[in-house]
Amino acid sequence: MSQQVRVRFAPSPTGPLHIGGVRTALYNYLLARKLGGKMLLRIEDTDQNRFVQGAEEYILSSLQWLGIEIDEGVGVGGPHAPYRQSERSAIYQQYAQQLLNEGKAYYAFDTSEELDAMRQNFESQGSAFQYNALTRTRLKNSLTLSAEEVQAKLAAGEPYVIRLKVPAKEEIRFKDLIRDWVHVHSSTIDDKVLMKSDGLPTYHLANVVDDHLMEITHVIRGEEWLPSAPLHVLLYRAFGWEATMPQFAHLPLLLKPEGNGKLSKRDAELGGFPVFPLAWNAPDGTKAIGFREEGYLKETLINFLAFLGWNPGTEQEMFSMEALVTAFSLEKINKSGAKFDIQKAKWYNEQYLRLRSDESLAAEFLTAYESDKALKIVRLFKERVTFPQQITTEAQALFVAPESYDAAVVAAKWNDDAKKGIAAFKEALVSLDDFSADAIKHTLADTLTSLGIKMGKVMQALRLAVTGVGAGPDLMLMMEIIGKEGVIARLDKALQTL
RNA sequence: GGUCCGUUCGUCUAGGGGUUAGGACACGUCCCUUUCACGGAUGAAACACGGGUUCGAUUCCCGUACGGACUACCA
Numbered sequence: 001m002s003q004q005v006r007v008r009f010a011p012s013p014t015g016p017l018h019i020g021g022v023r024t025a026l027y028n029y030l031l032a033r034k035l036g037g038k039m040l041l042r043i044e045d046t047d048q049n050r051f052v053q054g055a056e057e058y059i060l061s062s063l064q065w066l067g068i069e070i071d072e073g074v075g076v077g078g079p080h081a082p083y084r085q086s087e088r089s090a091i092y093q094q095y096a097q098q099l100l101n102e103g104k105a106y107y108a109f110d111t112s113e114e115l116d117a118m119r120q121n122f123e124s125q126g127s128a129f130q131y132n133a134l135t136r137t138r139l140k141n142s143l144t145l146s147a148e149e150v151q152a153k154l155a156a157g158e159p160y161v162i163r164l165k166v167p168a169k170e171e172i173r174f175k176d177l178i179r180d181w182v183h184v185h186s187s188t189i190d191d192k193v194l195m196k197s198d199g200l201p202t203y204h205l206a207n208v209v210d211d212h213l214m215e216i217t218h219v220i221r222g223e224e225w226l227p228s229a230p231l232h233v234l235l236y237r238a239f240g241w242e243a244t245m246p247q248f249a250h251l252p253l254l255l256k257p258e259g260n261g262k263l264s265k266r267d268a269e270l271g272g273f274p275v276f277p278l279a280w281n282a283p284d285g286t287k288a289i290g291f292r293e294e295g296y297l298k299e300t301l302i303n304f305l306a307f308l309g310w311n312p313g314t315e316q317e318m319f320s321m322e323a324l325v326t327a328f329s330l331e332k333i334n335k336s337g338a339k340f341d342i343q344k345a346k347w348y349n350e351q352y353l354r355l356r357s358d359e360s361l362a363a364e365f366l367t368a369y370e371s372d373k374a375l376k377i378v379r380l381f382k383e384r385v386t387f388p389q390q391i392t393t394e395a396q397a398l399f400v401a402p403e404s405y406d407a408a409v410v411a412a413k414w415n416d417d418a419k420k421g422i423a424a425f426k427e428a429l430v431s432l433d434d435f436s437a438d439a440i441k442h443t444l445a446d447t448l449t450s451l452g453i454k455m456g457k458v459m460q461a462l463r464l465a466v467t468g469v470g471a472g473p474d475l476m477l478m479m480e481i482i483g484k485e486g487v488i489a490r491l492d493k494a495l496q497t498l
Numbered sequence: 499g500g501u502c503c504g505u506u507c508g509u510c511u512a513g514g515g516g517u518u519a520g521g522a523c524a525c526g527u528c529c530c531u532u533u534c535a536c537g538g539a540u541g542a543a544a545c546a547c548g549g550g551u552u553c554g555a556u557u558c559c560c561g562u563a564c565g566g567a568c569u570a571c572c573a
Contacts, residue, residue, distance in 0.1 A: 012573050047572055112571070128500060128569075161571050179503070188501050196571040203573050227502055227568040252504080253567070260565055304510095307522090311511055315521045334504095334511080337566065341509050344523050354536090383536045409533090459532035471534035 005037025007218050008073070009063075010207065012044045013055035016280035016288055017062050019340075020222060020254040020263065023305045027251065028220045029068045030306070030328040037217070041073035042210060043084045046200045053283055062277040066298050067321055080214045085206050092201035095209050095239070096162050096194055104238045105194055107142040107160045109153055114140075130190040133168035162195035164204075164235065172230040177218075177249040177330045184230040192231055204228065208235040211246055220249045220330075223337075224262075249330050252309045253337040263340045273342040277301065295387025297356075300348040308338040318351060346386050354383060365392050376481055380473045398481060401490050402468025405498060409460060409470035414498050418461030421453045425462070426491040435484045437476035444476075465494030 009025040011017060017025075032039040041063070043056055060075050072078030082088055099105035108131075110118075115131070122129035129135070136143055141163070142150045153160070170186040194205040201209070211219060229248055236245040254263045257271060265288060268275040279290035291301050303319050311334070312319070312327040319327065353361075358378045365388050366374035377398070381391045405414075425447045429435075432443055444462075448455055463475050466487060472478065479487045 010573095014573075044573065050572060108571095115571090123499095126499075130500095130569090159571090163571095176503095182502075184502070190569085193571050198571075200571095202571070207573090222567090223503070224567055224573090230502090250503085255566080257509085262567080307510065309510090313512065315512080317522055336504050338511090339509060341523070344510065347523055350536095384534080456532065463533065469534090473533095473535080475532065 003217060005032060005035040005217050006040065006215050007032050007037060007220060008040040008042050008211070008214065008216050009068075009070075010042040010044050010210075010221075011059055012047070012050065013052060013059065014047070014050040015052050015055055015282075015286075016276040016278070016290075017055075017059045018263075018265075019275045019277070019291075019305065022062065022066065022277055022301070023254065023308060024220065024222055024251060025063060025068050026066075026302065026305055027310070027328075027333070028218075030324055031218060031220065031330060032071070033325040034328050038071040039069065040078070040214060040216070041070040041075065041083065042214070043074050043086075044203065044206065045084060045086045046196075046203065046206055048086075048198065048200070058278065058280065065277065065292060066302060085210065086200070088206075088210070089200060091213070092195065092205055092209055093199070096201070096205065099164070099194070099238055100162065102238075103165070105162050105164050106136075107150060107154070108136075108163045108191075108193075109140040109145075109158060109160050111159075131163065132166060132190045133187070136163075136165075136191060159197040161193045161197050163191040164194050164231075164238065166191050166231075166234060170234075172233050174229060174233050174245075174248060176226075176229070177247055178252075178333050179226075179250060179335060182226070182229070186230075186234065189231050189234065192228075204231055204235065208232050208239070212236070212239070212241050212244070216246045218249060218330075219246045220251065223250045223253050226250045249333070252334055254308060255337045255339045257340050257342065267340075271342065273345075275340075295389050296345065296349050297352045297388075299352045299355075300345060303352075304345045304348050307344075308340070309334055350386050353385070353388060358382065361388060361391065365389065366395060369395070373481060376477065380477055380481070384473060398478065399486070401486070401493065402466075404468060405464055405494070406469045409464045410498060413460040413464060413470070415457075415461070417453050417457050419495065419498075421448050421451060421458040422462055422465055422491055423495055424448075424451055425458075426488055426495070429484065429488055429491075432484070435480060437474070437480040440479050441476045465498075466490050 007028040009028050011021050011025075029039050031037070043059075045051055045056075056074070063070065070076055072080070073083040096105060100107070115129075119129040131139065138144070143165075145153075166189050167186050171183065172186055173181055173183045175181050192204055193202050195201055210216075229250070233242075233245065236242045255261065256263050256267045263275060265275055268288070274289045274291045274294050274296075276288050276290050277292060279293040280286070280288040292298070299320065302321055302324070306319060306324050307317075310328070310332055313332060358375050361382065362371060362374035362378045366377055369377065377395045378391060381394045385391055385394065425444050428443045428447045429440070432439060444458075445455065448458060459475070460470055463472065464470060466475065466479060466482070482490075
């Protein structure tokens with residue numbers, strides 16, 4: 001039997017889920033669905049200092065909004081529970097102890113202050129400090145201290161960390177599914193902390209132990225993890241799990257729209273666009289805008305994000321989640337970072353907005369109007385806006401008579417013919433019972449014909465009189481929606497004031 | 499500084515030893531239209547550089563440059 005694919009999305013609850021994290025989750029999900037595997041959600045909350053209230057709920061609701069379904073993990077449970085790392089301390093303790101017993105890890109008693117001092121010292125001499133095979137023999141740890149001293153320190157409750165004893169000379173190589181073979185020498189890796197002095201594991205230990213225990217087959221994560229991947233390979237080796245080690249795929253980064261570097265919250269504020277799926281309002285007052293609240297449809301975000309770093313190799317641009325599942329493959333993910341271009345996201349939103357039915361849009365955004373009218377309004381504006389809420393704004397404006405008139409249009413189009421035509425048209429409207437776009441149009445045409453004035457001479461002036469501006473959707477339909485009384489009042493006002 | 503990763507139009511990208519280097523966004527022009535959008539058509543726009551290998555390199559190899567990530571008892 002072939003092994004079932006199991007992937008995981010493993011965010012830290014340190015704040016709102018960043019858009020790059022959403023894409024990572026999406027790619028994991030797509031692979032799982034494509035290959036009939038399982039998608040896990042694990043919360044990596046081993047840093048108590050960075051824990052943010054509400055972040056976990058935010059992650060869950062973001063994934064839910066986007067339709068990225070979790071098969072196993074936080075929120076749904078499963079055979080490897082618990083899926084919150086803070087609840088798995090005993091497990092990490094046990095595995096750290098195993099490494100200690102086998103001499104593959106050691107206790108270190110150096111304080112942060114001592115290490116900082118050491119770093120400064122090295123730096124002043126132009127080199128970088130590394131806690132490694134070269135320096136560990138001169139530092140305070142269970143390799144340099146006698147067994148009695150170590151026992152005494154432990155018994156006295158002195159704080160300590162557990163570090164991996166990285167082999168001095170070992171070639172590490174692993175095949176990244178996106179970047180192919182990556183080679184690193186163990187001498188460039190330092191003795192990373194596995195267990196912190198607070199008794200919780202670091203990311204490195206926890207992620208390797210959990211991925212192994214949870215039988216993860218593919219680790220799909222951001223490129224920022226690439227440099228520590230060799231360390232993880234070393235860890236799998238130390239545990240004797242190399243044969244079942246998951247395959248790695250390091251995703252290209254999402255870059256700032258201008259210049260270079262990782263996309264950040266700051267770029268979003270500068271550019272006036274969101275980088276978080278949902279709006280974020282932290283208890284401490286931190287706020288950020290979200291794609292959902294800005295009016296981006298979930299289909300937009302999914303499609304847009306999927307195409308930032310991946311491409312099906314065809315010329316098709318529009319992909320539903322289902323279509324993505326079918327088309328997705330790890331091989332087609334690019335190596336280089338992708339700049340975040342909000343323009344493309346807006347275009348996608350326009351496309352998906354037009355794909356939505358008039359009925360659903362009316363029901364969702366125009367509840368203030370009776371359904372018949374709401375539908376007419378949707379048809380009027382659907383193809384002219386980027387975000388659905390703009391339809392609401394436009395609709396409201398429709399029922400407010402203009403306060404002023406566009407001066408340029410007045411100068412160009414408000415002439416005697418126009419005035420004469422509009423005055424006659426207004427009189428004709430008074431006796432018009434069927435106030436429909438069609439009837440209005442006929443009335444206008446007949447009126448102007450009898451006056452010997454061409455339609456084109458009057459249309460812009462009429463639009464100006466009704467709306468105050470020279471541009472907009474079909475005037476006849478607008479008049480129908482505004483209604484007879486409203487239109488006549490507006491014509492009167494324009495005739496009097498202009 | 500060190501380690502690792504990357505580099506096709508402004509942006510997202512397709513492609514890959516011989517192509518008019520294709521598409522999409524944005525931009526220009528034209529058409530449609532009562533205007534503005536939509537839509538349609540069309541235009542401008544790219545293989546970082548230098549060496550190899552080869553009959554031939556944008557494609558393969560090596561350098562260089564540039565960019566990025568990482569370099570915590572953070573993930």
